[in-house]
Structures are given as structure tokens and as C-alpha cells.
Amino acid sequence: MENHYTRSRLKLGRVAEMSIENPNIEFPxxxxxxxxxxxxxxxxxxxxxxxxxxxxxxxxxxxxxxxxxxxxxxxxxxxxxxxxxxxxxxxxxxxxxxxxxxxxxxxxxxxxxxxxxxxHCGRTIDEWADCLLSWARDNGMSGTVCTLYELTHGDDTVSCDFHGLDEETLVRSVLRLQQRGNAEFMDFDDNRGVKFF
Missing domain, CATH: 1.10.10.570 ("Winged helix" DNA-binding domain. Chain C. Domain 1)
Structure with missing residues (x-):
């Protein structure tokens, strides 16, 4: 099922030639x-x-x-x-x-x-925050603590846009959720995570 937090390809009128460095990019x-x-x-x-x-x-x-x-x-x-x-x-x-x-x-x-x-990897921090929150709510993760590693490398997020996201952008997105009252950023035992509300 395609959700707003799952991967989608941009169609920007690109030519068919693909990048050698990254086969997922078509240069204009x-x-x-x-x-x-x-x-x-x-x-x-x-x-x-x-x-x-x-x-x-x-x-x-x-x-x-x-x-x-x-x-x-x-x-x-x-x-x-x-x-x-x-x-x-x-x-x-x-x-x-x-x-x-x-x-x-x-x-x-x-x-x-x-x-x-x-x-910020193609989106604004607010858009990444919305993506994370939608995933958490759609998957019954409210009240649950997830490590940042689980979010970006876990099997449950493979089809999500934020899978593989750099940690700096992820942390900024979680902190934005915290500002909104939708999550709490957690720093514990050499690990970092988020509790979604």
C-alpha cells in the first residue's frame, strides 16, 4: 500500500539518461x-x-x-x-x-x-517530522520508544522515505515533533531515540 510516507519517484520532466554515480537520479x-x-x-x-x-x-x-x-x-x-x-x-x-x-x-x-x-534530503524538517509522525500513528507506535537506528535502518521502515535518512536530519525532525508536543527525544546509554505521542 502506497502511503504519503513511502517512497515515490519525482517526475520532473527528466531525460532518460541516468547518473553513473547514482542510478536513481536522472539529470535534467x-x-x-x-x-x-x-x-x-x-x-x-x-x-x-x-x-x-x-x-x-x-x-x-x-x-x-x-x-x-x-x-x-x-x-x-x-x-x-x-x-x-x-x-x-x-x-x-x-x-x-x-x-x-x-x-x-x-x-x-x-x-x-x-x-x-x-x-534536508529533499524535504523540509517539518515535512520529515510529519512523515515520522504519520508512520508512528499508522503503525500503532504512539507511546512506544524507537531508537533512531530502528527508524533509519530497521526492517519495519524499509519502505519509508525516512529509512536511510542521515542522523542529523532525523534528530532535527524529532526535535521539531518534540516542540509540537508529538514526541519526546531521548538520549540514553550511548543511544538515542524517540517516544511518539
């Missing part, structure tokens, strides 16, 4: 167009370019479950570089994409300089 046509890797000077064109990068980055980090981006290093590989056409997006462009993701709640700056960012 722009990825093979050299000007895509140059920050456009015209405001309207730049807005469209950043929107395309935003979609690609959300899909990439959602599928790969990577969460940290260092803008000084990110241009060395996918999704910010395309070795086939010998192009990479500049730091200024990567920063603009991260700022747009932060504006929509999909990323957070981790340092004052703006070099290091946390990308």
Missing part, C-alpha cells in the same frame, strides 16, 4: 548544457536557473541521502559538476542555490561564513 536536460554551469547575469534567467538547480539538488540529496554541502568543495562532483562537458557550477552559484533552499526550509547554514550547509 540543462545538466548537459554548458551555460547551466555559469551563473546567469540577467535576473529573470538567473531565477529560472536557480529554480532548476534547486530541483536537481533536492532530488540528488533526497536520493543519495547526503546532507552536508561545503560550497568550497561541492563543485568537484555531482550534482554541481559534469565531467562529460568539463563544467562545474561556481561557489557563488552554489551559495545562491543553498540560500534559495534555506529560504524554502530545505537547507540550513551550519557556519557563519556560509560555507557549510545541511540539506
Amino acid at each position: 536536460w540543462q545538466f548537459h548544457f554548458p551555460p547551466f554551469f555559469t551563473l546567469q547575469p540577467h535576473a529573470e534567467t538567473r531565477a529560472k536557473q536557480i529554480a532548476a538547480w534547486r530541483s536537481l539538488v533536492l532530488e540528488w540529496y533526497g536520493a543519495t541521502r547526503q546532507s552536508k554541502v561545503d560550497v568550497r568543495e561541492a563543485g568537484r562532483g555531482p550534482p554541481f559538476a559534469n565531467a562529460t562537458i568539463n563544467r562545474r557550477f561556481p561557489e557563488e552559484g552554489i551559495t545562491a542555490v543553498m540560500e534559495e533552499l534555506a529560504r524554502t526550509g530545505h537547507a540550513e547554514r551550519l557556519d557563519k561564513q556560509g560555507y557549510t550547509w545541511a540539506v
Whole structure:
């Protein structure tokens, strides 16, 4: 049964070519167009370019479950570089994409300089929190303590979007549930978990 917390594929008008680095990602046509890797000077064109990068980055980090981006290093590989056409997006462009993701709640700056960012694996923290809470309620887990490991690596969550989620994003999502009064974050005996309400 397909639920809102189970995996679903994004259909973003992608071409059929798949990434060698991650077979679950289809790059947009722009990825093979050299000007895509140059920050456009015209405001309207730049807005469209950043929107395309935003979609690609959300899909990439959602599928790969990577969460940290260092803008000084990110241009060395996918999704910010395309070795086939010998192009990479500049730091200024990567920063603009991260700022747009932060504006929509999909990323957070981790340092004052703006070099290091946390990308929330394709969703906002609120969306991940809702996903966790829906799963807990649908599976009768209210009042139950689950370890973070069980949530991200357990057999009961294999079909869930949060299975394999990085711990930092998971903790932020659980803390958001705690703020809402839907869960309690627990830290015990070298392990961390959550009690759902």
C-alpha cells in the first residue's frame, strides 16, 4: 500500500539518461548544457536557473541521502559538476542555490561564513517530522520508544522515505515533533531515540 510516507519517484520532466554515480537520479536536460554551469547575469534567467538547480539538488540529496554541502568543495562532483562537458557550477552559484533552499526550509547554514550547509534530503524538517509522525500513528507506535537506528535502518521502515535518512536530519525532525508536543527525544546509554505521542 502506497502511503504519503513511502517512497515515490519525482517526475520532473527528466531525460532518460541516468547518473553513473547514482542510478536513481536522472539529470535534467540543462545538466548537459554548458551555460547551466555559469551563473546567469540577467535576473529573470538567473531565477529560472536557480529554480532548476534547486530541483536537481533536492532530488540528488533526497536520493543519495547526503546532507552536508561545503560550497568550497561541492563543485568537484555531482550534482554541481559534469565531467562529460568539463563544467562545474561556481561557489557563488552554489551559495545562491543553498540560500534559495534555506529560504524554502530545505537547507540550513551550519557556519557563519556560509560555507557549510545541511540539506534536508529533499524535504523540509517539518515535512520529515510529519512523515515520522504519520508512520508512528499508522503503525500503532504512539507511546512506544524507537531508537533512531530502528527508524533509519530497521526492517519495519524499509519502505519509508525516512529509512536511510542521515542522523542529523532525523534528530532535527524529532526535535521539531518534540516542540509540537508529538514526541519526546531521548538520549540514553550511548543511544538515542524517540517516544511518539
